[in-house]
Amino acid sequence: MANLRIVNLTKRFSEVLAVDNLSLEVADGEFVTLLGPSGCGKTTTLRTIAGFCYPDEGEIFFGDKIMNNISPNKRNTAMCFQSYALFPHMSVWNNISFGLKMQKISQQEQKERVLKVMGMLGIEGLEKRKPGELSGGQQQRVALARAIVTEPQVLLFDEPLSNLDAKLRVQVRVEIREMQKRLGITTIYVTHDQDEALAISDRIVVMNRGHIEQLGDPYTIYRNPETSFVAGFIGLANIYEGTIVSRDGSRYTVEAPFGKVVIVSDGQKIPEASKTVKFVWRPEDMKIYTPGAPNRVKGKILQAVFMGNISDIFMDVQGNKMRAQTDESRKLVAGEVMEFSIPEDAFSILRR
Ligand SMILES: Nc1ncnc2c1ncn2[C@@H]1O[C@H](COP(=O)(O)OP(=O)(O)OP(=O)(O)O)[C@@H](O)[C@H]1O
Ligand SMILES: [Mg+2]
Incomplete structure (x- = not known):
């Protein structure tokens, strides 16, 4: 586990300024949500943390270690998307154990760890099914299991629940939060659902046009918004x-x-x-x-x-x-x- 530091991050796509001199410190084990309108730079920030996107300016630190030139597969992060991106031809078991195989973890340990996360997420018994034979909520849990089974230092979520219906969204977000607390994994969560952000986060980063408009705990963001943008965006x-x-x-x-x-x-x-x-x-x-x-x-x-x-x-x-x-x-x-x-x-x- 580690704290995460983003220092003066800037990212441009030709003339679009996607992230504008953003700095953020996330404590070890903290759950921080990036919240903001479409196009404000949430996904770009996440992708930069994961290493899929190279900063134009600024640094990403995990603990004291600068990550800018570390390739994504060496960063020990796991990302969970809106489209679950499960391997359709593989069974649930093979989907979840995939990352462990890549890490050359022993068969015995793979088995123990996969069973443990499946138990945590209540998806025991689905081992042999293919993703196409699962409901949306089950697929989402498999994607989650696959992300956490590798015990990443940093867990990154990009609107993971937006394909689920309202009731299931609430249920799975509670599960995500409980699991994250139990494992103590530093987590960055992207959403544009304000209720979700208020319910799930230790702190919320309200983003606007690539910069941080306000950073605070849910209570402060809701009760003491600092700008009309924040006041109007939340609540x-x-x-x-x-x-x-x-x-x-x-x-x-x-x-x-x-x-x-x-x-x-x-x-x-x-x-x-x-x-x-x-x-x-x-x-x-x-x-x-x-x-x-x-x-x-x-x-x-x-x-x-x-x-x-x-x-x-x-x-x-x-x-x-x-x-x-x-x-x-x-x-x-x-x-x-x-x-x-x-x-x-x-x-x-x-x-x-
Ligand atoms: N690969 C890319 N090439 C060109 N422009 C991009 C690229 N990726 C993102 N952008 C632009 O950068 C800005 C920020 O995009 P980003 O995907 O980070 O927004 P977002 O906050 O995740 O939005 P959404 O809520 O719609 O997912 C947008 O204007 C977007 O069009
Ligand atoms: Mg996005």
Whole structure:
């Protein structure tokens, strides 16, 4: 096992800047997810770690060892893709033991290790089948077994679950996480599914156009996004800009297009001289207004979408669009006027 360091990595494909001066340190045994929109450089970063892609600039370290000139098969990484890339003509057993054969591991040890991972992933009994005779979830587990059986230093996943249906995706991601924790393998996981990233990661790297937009644990990324890109990419967001009109300790009164709001902030992100601030809050933080509650907003429902446990409301507040979510059990209809309150500590100040 090892920690992984990416130092000032840049990769271009002719005029496309796929990865832009990216630096990242992943601790030994840590599970880090790269999350971002299509084309932001996630796969390129993974491929560079695996050695299938040579950096234009920068270094990759496993522990203290620089890997740039080490060929992929000598890096002791394993990669697991969206398309399982199993050998179709080989049995499950031979697919899983393939890497061990390449490493010239003894027959006896091969047998022990293959049986062990098959047990861990609950695919015992499928040894003789061919990949074409397995369900998607089983194929995914075989691909996983094949990746971990070689006990790699670094495990790389590129959207491994996107071919599975929603329920199975949740089930297999729990299995991946449990197995990774048990084995303590340093893992980089790529997805563009935000729920998956929040559920599975020690830390999340939100990428945008080849660079790191924010790096943090799931709670921080969700509750304290630093930029409107992060706030808008993960979860639902109301993002506004306003002018600071007064300050009382950590409470800022801000004149926003939809009215005045009081925002509680430790102030670190608000320069004293700054007059305008950008801020975000989540629709689910909005509460039905009760007398005395802070930050009262009155809006007209444009659309209310019943989701079962909650209603998702799009409303107009003095000409401004705002989204709210409420567990109000009655049926809400367009045209109705509703009053909400936004808790003072629900806001995050954004850098841009
Ligand atoms: N071999 C290549 N040749 C030319 N351009 C490439 C190549 N590989 C990637 N790119 C470009 O580099 C950028 C980053 O691609 P990358 O595959 O890393 O994105 P990604 O974040 O994995 O996206 P997705 O979520 O769609 O898989 C994209 O603009 C892509 O078109
Ligand atoms: Mg990709």
